[in-house]
Amino acid sequence: MRKYLFGTGIIAAFTGGMTLLRGLRENEPFTWRTALAWLSWGISLALAVGAIVDVRRASRGELIANDSPVHGREKKLVKRRIEG
Numbered sequence: 001m002r003k004y005l006f007g008t009g010i011i012a013a014f015t016g017g018m019t020l021l022r023g024l025r026e027n028e029p030f031t032w033r034t035a036l037a038w039l040s041w042g043i044s045l046a047l048a049v050g051a052i053v054d055v056r057r058a059s060r061g062e063l064i065a066n067d068s069p070v071h072g073r074e075k076k077l078v079k080r081r082i083e084g
Contacts, residue, residue, distance in 0.1 A: 007048070007051075007052065009044075009047065009048030009051055009052075010048050010049075010052070012044065012048070013041065013044045013045040013048050016041050016044060017041055017045070020037055020038060020041055023037075051068075051069055051070070054068040054069070054070050055070050055077065058070050058073065058074040058077045058078070059077040059078060059080070059081040060078075060081070061074070061078050
């Protein structure tokens with residue numbers, strides 16, 4: 001589970017969220033740019049979680065979508081899971 005939580009996508013989403021939270025404390029008005037930044041952060045977090053789910057499914061031998069970044073490497077992930 002540690003390899004999923006400390007993946008680069010999750011770490012990047014976490015640090016981006018922390019930056020956005022710091023920006024809220026500075027009493028600046030909520031503008032459309034702020035809304036787009038939060039939307040972008042939400043999309044980044046969703047993509048990072050989706051990649052984690054795909055890697056986990058592929059390593060268990062389950063089917064994953066063709067547009068997944070790990071598509072085509074399922075056999076390698078299953079072999080890695082069986083070995084250790």
